[in-house]
Amino acid sequence: MTKAVVLGAAGGIGQPLSLLLKTSPLISELSLYDIVNTPGVAADLSHIDTPAKVEGYLPPDDGLGKALKGADIVVIPAGVPRKPGMTRDDLFKINAGIVRDLATGIAKVAPKAFVLVISNPVNSTVPIVAEVFKQHNVFDPKRIFGVTTLDVVRASTFVAEKIGDLSVAPAVSIPVVGGHSGVTIVPLLSQSSHPLPANLTEDDIKALTNRVQYGGDEVVKAKDGAGSATLSMAYAGAEFAAKLLRAIKGEKGIVAPTFVHLTADEGGKKVQQEIEAPLDFFSARVELGASGVEKILPIGKISSYEQTLLKAAVPELKANIEKGVSFVQAPKL
């Protein structure tokens, strides 16, 4: 029996993500929470002929507590999305409080659940969840994940486009490390599972890197005020959740980049040495296992261009992380 909970389930990501989770054979109970519309979304999904039992909750009568009761995995896409001209950090003002309050609910009701944070800015919201859990004495770095899978999905797609064959996209694997905003997104094209076309110039590599780093902006611009990536994010979120669920159930060797606390495993120290910075959080390649983070894998051999990208990522990551931590630690006025 596995219970999955989606917080922010009625939103642009929440609905298609809930749909994908409802179709997963790995989930037996699906609980949807949002401040609006969850009864309708839950009723709709509950007619699908897959095993998961679906329930929807709203805030009154401790809806959050009821939604979270017995949760094994909690996915959080709650919060406002970007409009053109905004950075992810501009979302902090609203989303930090939303994520803090939801994390408080999880810490109280389902402290052992695996928590997958989608809400932006991920570089700050993941530290917020960790800090709330610390305050409630339930912090386990192996169980908190920032979902950076969309960056990985984009890298696979864009590289397959360059190779000239989209049919290879699902098999193309490019580690994307660092964080989840602009320069903190560091795609390691030199570690592509598939050789890049031989005629790709240095400028092409730079353009490809830039497209992965600013893939989110591409969608925000195209949606023209109607939000940011929702469908591709739902796909990416469901992919990561499925990998984690398979690993929890005992499958070995499942590796995915994800934004984690670097104390979750010894390997985190090696990553800190590689980036030459004592960052607490970083999106590294993580081997998933029964207790969540099984192993944090080293970044490994990268090109000198990628070294420069990593150097540029560190100061922004550091500031984003500190902002999240001090938001929770600051005395409430």
Ligand SMILES: NC(=O)C1=CN([C@@H]2O[C@H](COP(=O)(O)OP(=O)(O)OC[C@H]3O[C@@H](n4cnc5c(N)ncnc54)[C@H](O)[C@@H]3O)[C@@H](O)[C@H]2O)C=CC1
């Ligand atoms: N990690 C990633 O790669 C990505 C992250 N995102 C982020 O995901 C978040 C959600 O994006 P969308 O679904 O497009 O936004 P949306 O506005 O369509 O949906 C957000 C949902 O959150 C709900 N919500 C707001 N406050 C809440 C609370 N206190 N408790 C529960 N639910 C609450 C809203 O009612 C709404 O249904 C944004 O912060 C966005 O930036 C988006 C794309 C990719």
Ligand SMILES: O=C([O-])CC(=O)C(=O)O
């Ligand atoms: O760009 C945004 O604001 C949403 C997001 O995180 C992404 O699409 O990668």
